[in-house]
Amino acid sequence: xxxxxxxxxxxxxxxxxxxxxxxxxxxxxxxxxxxxxxxxxxxxxxxxxxxxxxxxxxxxxxxxxxxxxxxxxxxxxxxxxxxxxxxxxxxxxxxxxxxxxxxxxxxxxxxxxxxxxxxxxxxxxxxxxxxxxxxxxxxxxxxxxxxxxxxxxxxxxxxxxxxxxxxxxxxxxxxxxxxxxxxxxxxxxxxxxxxxxxxxxxxxxxxxxxxxxxxxxxxxxxxxxxxxxxxxxxxxxxxxxxxxxxxxxxxxxxxxxxxxxxxxxxxxxxxxxxxxxxxxxxxxxxxxxxxxxxxxxxxxxxxxxxxxxxxxxxxxxxxxxxxxxxxxxxxxxxxxxxxxxxxxxxxxxxxxxxxxxxxxxxxxxxxxxxxxxxxxxxxxxxxxxxxxxxxxxxxxxxxxxxxxxxxxxxxxxxxxxxxxxxxxxxxxxxxxxxxxxxxxxxxxxxxxxxxxxxxxxxxxxxxxxxxxxxxxxxxxxxxxxxxxxxxxxxxxxxxxxxxxxxxxxxxxxxxxxxxxxxxxxxxxxxxxxxxxxxxxxxxxxxxxxxxxxxxxxxxxxxxxxxxxxxxxxxxxxxxxxxxxxxxxxxxxxxxxxxxxxxxxxxxxxxxxxxxxxxxxxxxx
Numbered sequence: 115x116x117x118x119x120x121x122x123x124x125x126x127x128x129x130x131x132x133x134x135x136x137x138x139x140x141x142x143x144x145x146x147x148x149x150x151x152x153x154x155x156x157x158x159x160x161x162x163x164x165x166x167x168x169x170x171x172x173x174x175x176x177x178x179x180x181x182x183x184x185x186x187x188x189x190x191x192x193x194x195x196x197x198x199x200x201x202x203x204x205x206x207x208x209x210x211x212x213x214x215x216x217x218x219x220x221x222x223x224x225x226x227x228x229x230x231x232x233x234x235x236x237x238x239x240x241x242x243x244x245x246x247x248x249x250x251x252x253x254x255x256x257x258x259x260x261x262x263x264x265x266x267x268x269x270x271x272x273x274x275x276x277x278x279x280x281x282x283x284x285x286x287x288x289x290x291x292x293x294x295x296x297x298x299x300x301x302x303x304x305x306x307x308x309x310x311x312x313x314x315x316x317x318x319x320x321x322x323x324x325x326x327x328x329x330x331x332x333x334x335x336x337x338x339x340x341x342x343x344x345x346x347x348x349x350x351x352x353x354x355x356x357x358x359x360x361x362x363x364x365x366x367x368x369x370x371x372x373x374x375x376x377x378x379x380x381x382x383x384x385x386x387x388x389x390x391x392x393x394x395x396x397x398x399x400x401x402x403x404x405x406x407x408x409x410x411x412x413x414x415x416x417x418x419x420x421x422x423x424x425x426x427x428x429x430x431x432x433x434x435x436x437x438x439x440x441x442x443x444x445x446x447x448x449x450x451x452x453x454x455x456x457x458x459x460x461x462x463x464x465x466x467x468x469x470x471x472x473x474x475x476x477x478x479x480x481x482x483x484x485x486x487x488x489x490x491x492x493x494x495x496x497x498x499x500x501x502x503x504x505x506x507x508x509x510x511x512x513x514x515x516x517x518x519x520x521x522x523x524x525x526x527x528x529x530x531x532x533x534x535x536x537x538x539x540x541x542x543x544x545x546x547x548x549x550x551x552x553x554x555x556x557x558x559x560x561x562x563x564x565x566x567x568x569x570x571x572x573x574x575x576x577x578x579x580x581x582x583x584x585x586x587x588x589x590x591x592x593x594x595x596x597x598x599x600x601x602x603x604x605x606x607x608x609x610x611x612x613x614x615x616x617x618x619x620x621x622x623x624x625x626x627x628x629x630x631x632x633x634x635x636x637x638x639x640x641x642x643x644x645x646x647x648x649x650x651x652x653x654x655x656x657x658x659x660x661x662x663x664x665x666x667x668x669x670x671x672x673x674x675x676x677x678x679x680x681x682x683x684x685x686x687x688x689x690x691x692x693x694x695x696x697x698x699x700x701x702x703x704x705x706x707x708x709x710x711x712x713x714x715x716x717x718x719x720x721x722x723x724x725x726x727x728x729x730x731x732x733x734x
Contacts, residue, residue, distance in 0.1 A: 191240035193221030215709030235544025238271035282361020366393030440465030488516035507547025536672030542708035552677035564626035567597035609651035634722035
């Protein structure tokens with residue numbers, strides 16, 4: 115997007131942070147105004163994360179104005195809020211390509227820019243990385259500064275506090291900025307979010323407040339003054355207590371949208387020694403009324419008209435797998451009062467909004483705390499309840515030890531509804547659900563199901579919910595095939611697949627939602643097609659039958675080939691001495707970049723044409 119200098123005269127003077135730092139301080143508000151407008155116009159054309167970046171415009175400008183980036187290290191937690199950072203660090207013209215195949219990465223990415231100190235995508239890693247850099251900066255002796263920017267959602271994760279606790283002990287020179295917009299992807303929950311209320315009701319604050327009231331009780335004319343004094347006391351006594359106890363020098367909260375004052379504060383703090391903590395207050399979606407009113411809806415947006423009043427609707431579109439799961443929860447909860455559903459701050463993305471409103475006593479949002487989510491389910495299962503952990507494939511990786519140690523070893527009936535399995539598309543390497551079949555398949559006691567359409571997903575969720583041990587149903591992002599949903603629940607036979615099409619010579623063993631592509635290829639090749647349904651336990655009888663009746667077996671999955679479902683098929687064939695040529699199709703042994711799901715399927719040979727060609731090549 116070529117910059118219109120007449121529309122963005124100040125932004126045109128800040129092509130790099132070095133140019134930004136030459137500007138007089140009094141033009142920074144104008145720069146922020148233009149940057150915010152450019153961001154809105156850019157993302158409305160490209161799609162992407164919007165509301166978070168709108169809220170961090172002033173902070174981004176102030177940081178690059180005060181700190182000598184890229185020599186000074188600037189680390190954005192998660193990276194949803196880093197679009198303004200990309201615009202100011204030489205990537206402005208490429209912004210229309212963000213999240214698209216061969217375009218800008220959706221998050222800060224080291225390979226893309228020297229200003230991107232840490233490649234990110236998952237939350238709550240910034241303080242740990244910043245501490246490591248601060249330790250090394252001290253060893254360098256070059257006065258390099260290190261800044262971590264973390265949101266009020268990301269700071270709810272235990273890893274953030276582990277890092278702060280360690281920093282408080284080591285006492286390095288570093289700055290942590292808490293961007294407090296009172297809104298993570300879903301609304302923040304938990305004790306940390308209620309920290310203010312807890313301290314205000316505590317003995318320390320109460321004793322000060324009551325003492326003040328006694329002093330002021332005989333002075334009716336200054337009742338209003340007393341009220342303001344109490345409000346000031348809340349700000350003075352409370353917000354920094356937790357962080358001071360962790361060893362940080364707390365400053366704030368300050369207005370995160372006053373760029374000049376923010377720059378002054380950062381300049382002062384840049385020279386302070388030891389771990390510093392700056393608490394800024396911002397508004398997610400700042401400057402764009404629709405995003406301010408609906409920061410969740412405008413967190414990540416499709417292409418839209420910025421002059422319109424709402425985002426485009428997918429009227430008439432097929433239901434997503436997430437909605438199928440959400441509807442299952444509502445229907446199942448009506449039958450099972452012991453059903454309890456858990457999400458790590460992904461209510462909207464996991465399709466749980468309706469359930470959370472209809473069954474609030476059975477719904478638990480644990481904030482960004484995947485490890486806790488899994489072991490919370492353990493306690494519920496031990497108590498004879500029926501927990502379901504709704505979690506994205508890429509985020510389940512963070513709870514892997516808990517899944518093994520706290521669920522599988524005790525063979526507890528916890529079901530994992532694994533959303534965004536396989537290729538998620540535009541969010542790139544950090545969000546592709548490429549590994550769950552591989553890391554789940556090796557765990558004893560697990561049952562793993564891969565639905566090939568929406569109704570299969572619904573019935574597998576029911577099957578897992580009825581199972582007496584740990585189970586997982588993994589399903590992709592987006593819409594399904596339009597399969598008719600059967601309202602009545604039917605448990606599937608454990609470990610049994612189904613034949614979709616009978617053919618000759620070649621048998622395709624499909625695991626999951628690539629079935630429509632496999633069906634097209636099978637018809638062209640006159641191949642047999644089996645929908646295996648279960649990755650664990652495998653339908654060994656069906657595999658044996660297919661191996662005996664065909665010349666070649668082909669396994670198909672939207673998961674890493676290494677250790678995946680196809681590897682399980684080969685392990686069985688070797689154990690049974692069924693020596694049969696077998697082609698494994700799936701995700702290759704490298705991290706998959708961003709692009710649409712269709713583009714990536716075509717590139718990786720997982721669409722119908724790619725599957726057909728791979729089989730023909732193997733047969734030759």
